[in-house]
Amino acid sequence: MRRIRAEVLSSRNQGQHHTMTIVAPEIAERARPGQFLQVGMPADRSFLLRRPFAIYKASRQGGWAGTLEFAFGPGGAGTDWLRTVRAHQFLDIIGPLGRGFATPKNRNVCLLIGEGYASGQMYFLAEELRAKGKKVDMIIGGPTQEAIFKPIEGKRLAASVTVVTEDGSLGSRGTIVDVLAAMAGQTGAEVIYAAGTTPMLRAVAEYCGQQRIPAQVAIEEAMACGWGQCFTCVVPVLRKDGSGIDHQRSCTDGPVFNSSRIAWDALVPSATATSTGSGSGSGSEGAGA
Amino acid sequence: MKPVLDVDLGGIPLRSPVMAASGCLRSIRDVHGLVDVRRLGAIASVSVTAQPVAGSAGPRVAETPSGLLHDTGHQNPGLDVFLAQELPVLARTRVPVFASVGGATLEEYLRVGTALAEAPGVVALEVNLACPSAERGGALFAHRSDHAAEVVGAVARSTRLPVFAKLTGDVADIVDIAGACIQAGAHGLTLIGSIPGMGIAPASRSPRLGAVTGWVSGPAIRPVAVRAVFLVSRAFPDVPIIGVGGVADASSAVEFLLAGAWAVQVGTAMLVDPDAPLEITKGIIGYLRRHKIADPSQLRLALRPARPAADGGSS
Numbered sequence: 001m002r003r004i005r006a007e008v009l010s011s012r013n014q015g016q017h018h019t020m021t022i023v024a025p026e027i028a029e030r031a032r033p034g035q036f037l038q039v040g041m042p043a044d045r046s047f048l049l050r051r052p053f054a055i056y057k058a059s060r061q062g063g064w065a066g067t068l069e070f071a072f073g074p075g076g077a078g079t080d081w082l083r084t085v086r087a088h089q090f091l092d093i094i095g096p097l098g099r100g101f102a103t104p105k106n107r108n109v110c111l112l113i114g115e116g117y118a119s120g121q122m123y124f125l126a127e128e129l130r131a132k133g134k135k136v137d138m139i140i141g142g143p144t145q146e147a148i149f150k151p152i153e154g155k156r157l158a159a160s161v162t163v164v165t166e167d168g169s170l171g172s173r174g175t176i177v178d179v180l181a182a183m184a185g186q187t188g189a190e191v192i193y194a195a196g197t198t199p200m201l202r203a204v205a206e207y208c209g210q211q212r213i214p215a216q217v218a219i220e221e222a223m224a225c226g227w228g229q230c231f232t233c234v235v236p237v238l239r240k241d242g243s244g245i246d247h248q249r250s251c252t253d254g255p256v257f258n259s260s261r262i263a264w265d266a267l268v269p270s271a272t273a274t275s276t277g278s279g280s281g282s283g284s285e286g287a288g289a
Numbered sequence: 290m291k292p293v294l295d296v297d298l299g300g301i302p303l304r305s306p307v308m309a310a311s312g313c314l315r316s317i318r319d320v321h322g323l324v325d326v327r328r329l330g331a332i333a334s335v336s337v338t339a340q341p342v343a344g345s346a347g348p349r350v351a352e353t354p355s356g357l358l359h360d361t362g363h364q365n366p367g368l369d370v371f372l373a374q375e376l377p378v379l380a381r382t383r384v385p386v387f388a389s390v391g392g393a394t395l396e397e398y399l400r401v402g403t404a405l406a407e408a409p410g411v412v413a414l415e416v417n418l419a420c421p422s423a424e425r426g427g428a429l430f431a432h433r434s435d436h437a438a439e440v441v442g443a444v445a446r447s448t449r450l451p452v453f454a455k456l457t458g459d460v461a462d463i464v465d466i467a468g469a470c471i472q473a474g475a476h477g478l479t480l481i482g483s484i485p486g487m488g489i490a491p492a493s494r495s496p497r498l499g500a501v502t503g504w505v506s507g508p509a510i511r512p513v514a515v516r517a518v519f520l521v522s523r524a525f526p527d528v529p530i531i532g533v534g535g536v537a538d539a540s541s542a543v544e545f546l547l548a549g550a551w552a553v554q555v556g557t558a559m560l561v562d563p564d565a566p567l568e569i570t571k572g573i574i575g576y577l578r579r580h581k582i583a584d585p586s587q588l589r590l591a592l593r594p595a596r597p598a599a600d601g602g603s604s
Contacts, residue, residue, distance in 0.1 A: 001322055003563065040562070046354040048507060048561050094323065094563075222348040224357060225560040228319030230312065231361045232350035247344050247364055252319050266346060 001227065002026045006093045008085055009067060016146040017073050017117040018083055019056075020091075025066030027095045031058040033125035034100030034195075034218055034256040037070055038226040040092030041078055051078045052226055052251075054195070054218065055096060056120030068095075071117040071149060097226050098255045101125050101216050103132055104191045111189035112138045112158070113176055113204060115196025119149040121218065122195055126157040135159055137187040139179060141196075145170035160187065177203040189213060194259075198268040205259035206270075215259040219267075221250045228252035236266035292577035293584050294570065296330070298477060298529040298551050301412055301451060303385060305330035306585045307542065307570045310533050310556030311389040311415065311455070312336065312361070317378045324563045326382045328570060333479075333554060334371075334379060336391035336417040339400055341367035346499035351488050356509030356535070357557050358488050360500040363391055363420065368401050372408055380410025387415045387453065390444065393423035398440045399447055406448035415453045416441055416475075419482045419504075431457040431482070434469035442473030451476030453531065458513045459484045467521040467528075477529035479554065480517045484510050484534075507557035511535025515548045522549020522590060537565065539572020546573075546588040 006022040027037070038050040053070035060066075072079050085091065104110070110129050114122035119140040126136045138154045141164040148170050154161040162183055163171025172179065177200065184192065184207070194204045195218040208215035223233030234247035235254060238261055245263045248254065264270075296306045309326075311333040317326060326332070344364025351358045366375060379386050388405035392398035402414055418431035418440060430436045437454060445452040454470040456463060458481035467478050483504030488497035496502075514534025522530050532550030536542050537558040545553045558565040573585060582588060 003323060047352055048355065048357070048557065049350075049352055050561060222350050224350045224359065224557075225313075225563075227323060227563070228316040229314055230350070230359070230560050231315075231344065231364050232347075232359055234344065234347055234349060234361075234364070236346070245343065252316070 001095060001097060003092070003094045005090045006068075008087050008089050008091060010087055011083070011085060014071065014150060015148065017071050017149055018079070019069055019071045019120075020082070020085070021064075021067050021069045022091060022093065023066060024068045024093060024095070027093065028058040028060060028066050028068050031055050031068065031096040032100035033121055033128050035096040035098050036226075036255065037068070037093050037095035038097060039082065040094075042081065045077075045081070047077045049078075049224055050094070050226060051082065052097075052220075052223060054118065054121040054255075056124050058124070069120075071120045073117050094226065098251055099253070101193055101218075101256050103129065103134070104214070107190035107214070108133070109135045109188050109190045110137070111184055111187055111192045112136060113180070113192065113194035113196070114138065114140045114149070115176060115200050116142045116147050117149040118195035118218070119154065122193065123150070123153045123157055125193060126154070130157060135187075137183065137189070138162070139164065139176050139183055141165065141176040143167065176200055177207075180204065180207055184211065184213065191215070194218070201259070202264045202268050202270070205262065205264060208259055216256050217259045217262070218255045219250050219257055219262070220255065223251055226251045236263035237261050238263050290578075290581060290583065292574060292582060294330075294574060296552055296585050298413075298531070299451070301385070301529075303330035303552060305570050306546070306552040306573070307566045308333060308387070308531065308552055308554045309559060309566060310554035311417065313556045313559045315375070317382060320563060324559075325567060326384055328567050329384050330552060331385040331387055331412070332379055332382070333387040333415050334376065334389050335365050336363060336389040336420070337365050337368055337371045337401055337405065338363065338391045338393070339368050339397045341365070341370065348497065348499055351497035353486070353488060353505060353509060356505050356507030357560075358486050358497060358503050358505055359483070360498050360503030362500060365391070368404055372404065376405075376408050376410065380408070385412040386410045387413045389415045389417050389455070391417050391420050392440070393420060395440055395443055399443050402444040402452075403447045406450045411450065413451045413453055413476070414444060414448065415455050415479055416444055417455045417482065419455070419457045429457060431455075431466070432460055434466040437466050438469035438473035441470045441475045445474030445476070453477045453479045453529075455479035455482050456517075457482045457484060458510065458517050458534065463517045464520050464524045467525065471525055471528055475528075477531065477551075478521060479531040479533060480521060481510070481514045481534050484513060506534070508535040508537050508541070511537075511541060511544075515544055518545055518550050519548040526590065536569065539569050539576060542569045542573055543576050543588065546585055547590070547592055549590045551586065551589065
């Protein structure tokens with residue numbers, strides 16, 4: 001993990017989301033899908049905390065070598081400021097942080113699920129899995145077409161991409177959870193990865209639990225530091241001996257967790273009692289949404 | 290003249306008056322390459338209790354103007370794991386450790402305090418009195434002078450290490466409580482811990498913290514902390530005081546030193562900028578040099594009037 005002053009190469013709107021490309025060779029070299037950056041906010045403002053953003057692209061070769069990309073949705077004061085940062089300005093970046101997605105050893109068919117701009121980190125994961133010879137299919141979803149993040153990327157990387165929007169403005173009408181069982185069956189998914197809102201992740205975890213499909217989910221919890229000191233970003237995790245739960249830090253023990261280890265009841269109401277897949281994307285801004 | 294940063298907290302020599310506050314530097318292996326811990330004057334550990342504490346449900350942090358609202362529910366690994374696994378890592382940095390003692394009863398404070406005091410690397414105990422009492426319906430020990438003094442006195446009598454009482458700022462008379470702790474045997478005081486607070490999100494109508502209420506830290510509480518340090522140091526000028534609460538840069542650190550602090554702790558700022566303690570240290574050196582002051586202790590209560598005297602004095 002490094003702290004660097006990173007030059008912004010580009011900053012652009014992407015539907016209702018926003019993407020930034022920064023020059024960060026030290027981080028790009030080692031960043032893995034599922035890991036994140038902590039972006040410093042300007043001094044002398046009333047909002048203090050860094051904002052955590054999942055890395056959705058780390059270029060190590062070619063014309064973009066040494067660059068990183070991250071995305072964010074409509075949010076609060078921090079992301080409003082970040083949208084005003086232009087090319088050739090600098091950001092205070094710490095990363096790569098956290099533990100990324102693990103690659104399955106004996107399983108070859110992967111279903112990747114991304115909601116809102118959280119699809120971005122799934123494209124990064126798809127690229128890595130494909131390079132390792134895995135078959136990758138994707139489901140990407142959101143409330144509206146505007147919330148679907150770079151679907152073309154998915155089509156470039158995955159064997160198949162299923163797009164769902166709640167209003168039917170892109171792909172089929174519905175939620176990720178509505179198409180999950182059909183897609184998992186159709187693709188023969190042996191392992192499932194998901195990033196997005198916590199209710200959707202819970203629904204995915206419940207399905208995977210029933211079907212005995214291993215699943216890894218990227219949890220976004222409000223955090224202060226991002227490097228393991230403050231213990232504010234904790235996720236309730238079941239102890240292996242069944243004696244209760246431990247609070248593990250999503251910043252250093254996660255943000256990727258094995259979905260069967262999470263004590264979902266302590267984290268989010270059951271998906272069956274709420275509408276799922278209705279968010280515009282994962283974790284707007286940590287603690288400072 | 291080259292100023293020095295060394296300070297002496299009444300027999301505890303520190304290379305710098307800038308410390309890490311309790312709960313903000315607790316996993317050294319995770320800050321490798323990010324924080325040069327050896328430059329810290331001391332590290333206050335997380336508050337340790339006799340048994341492991343799983344802590345409160347999330348969310349545990351929310352932003353508030355110029356501050357943080359937080360509550361971890363005192364999550365800590367418990368005395369045994371702390372002594373076996375976490376404290377040795379802190380001690381290996383060779384930075385003096387102020388071991389923070391938590392508890393729900395007098396007996397627990399005593400048990401934890403005496404055990405921590407024997408551990409290598411610990412130079413002082415910091416008794417965190419912002420813990421709810423199991424026997425008094427959850428009232429904080431820090432809220433009453435007799436309750437605070439009882440705990441601090443008992444811990445101080447049971448160890449040869451100096452004991453700092455960490456007090457909360459949301460009390461009617463901080464000088465009274467500080468005085469009771471000093472009389473009971475406190476070597477010094479850490480002023481102030483985070484102050485109680487709450488936030489509610491109008492859109493969801495839900496509290497911003499899983500614990501519903503929590504604690505406010507950061508620059509938002511700085512004036513409260515500076516006042517507490519000032520009032521207590523004026524009343525007890527010979528008692529070492531560590532100022533904490535919104536120390537974010539060199540200027541705010543100097544503010545605490547002028548208010549009477551012998552040293553400062555950096556908490557929230559370190560969670561935002563891991564280099565904050567180092568930047569603050571450099572900034573204090575610069576301030577001392579510019580003002581031709583030999584060392585940080587010379588700043589203690591070196592206040593000037595807010596306005597020149599009415600007789601025409603111009604300085």
